[in-house]
Amino acid sequence: MQRRLVMRSLAAPTALLALAVAAGGCSLFDRSHEDEPAPTIPLPVPPPPPATSVFNLHRSSDDNANVIIEKVTLEPTATTVEMSYTNAGRTGTEIMLAPPGDPEVMFLEAGAARAKLRSADGIATLPSRTKVAPGETKTFTIVFDPLPPGTRTFDLYEGEQGKMAKIGGGSFWVFRGVKLQ
Numbered sequence: 001m002q003r004r005l006v007m008r009s010l011a012a013p014t015a016l017l018a019l020a021v022a023a024g025g026c027s028l029f030d031r032s033h034e035d036e037p038a039p040t041i042p043l044p045v046p047p048p049p050p051a052t053s054v055f056n057l058h059r060s061s062d063d064n065a066n067v068i069i070e071k072v073t074l075e076p077t078a079t080t081v082e083m084s085y086t087n088a089g090r091t092g093t094e095i096m097l098a099p100p101g102d103p104e105v106m107f108l109e110a111g112a113a114r115a116k117l118r119s120a121d122g123i124a125t126l127p128s129r130t131k132v133a134p135g136e137t138k139t140f141t142i143v144f145d146p147l148p149p150g151t152r153t154f155d156l157y158e159g160e161q162g163k164m165a166k167i168g169g170g171s172f173w174v175f176r177g178v179k180l181q
Helices: 004-021 157-162
Strands: 053-060 067-074 079-086 093-095 106-109 113-121 131-133 138-143 153-158 176-180
Touching: 053 138, 067 176, 079 093, 106 138, 106 157, 131 138
Parallel strands: none
Antiparallel strands: 053 067, 067 079, 079 138, 093 131, 106 113, 106 153, 113 138, 153 176
C-alpha cells in the first residue's frame, strides 16, 4: 500500500508537466525568455548620514572649570573643538598647546579610536604662549583627525600624562565622557 502512494505522488507531477508541455505552455528546454531582463525589485536606500554634525556643549574640564568645550563639529574629514579659557585669577597667565609629535599633545579618544591633533587657531603652540589677563576669556579652535562615524561620546586628553592624571591636580586639561547630544 505504501508503495502505490509513492508511485502516485511521483506520477501526478510528471503527468501535469507532460500535459503543460503538450499544451505549449511550458518546456524544460524553452529558452525564448532568456533575452528578457529579469524583473528587479528596488531596495530601499537609506538616507546618507549628514556630512556635518554640530554640538553646542558648554562643557567644563574635569579639573578646571575655567576651561570649557563650547562646541564640537564632526565632519568626515576632521573633528573641530571650539574652546574657551577664562583667567579667573588676579594675575596674568599664559596658555598654550603642545605641538603635534610632543608627548603632551592633545588627542581625542572614542572607544579604541584615537584622533590626533592637526592644528590650532587662537592659542599658541609651544614654544610660544598666549597671554591671558585677569578676567579675560580667550576662545580658540583645535582641529583633530575625524572621529569614527556615529561617535556619541569621547574623551579629550592633554597628552598621555593627562589621560593618567588624577582629578584635583589642575595641571592638565582633561575632559572625560564628553557626550555629543
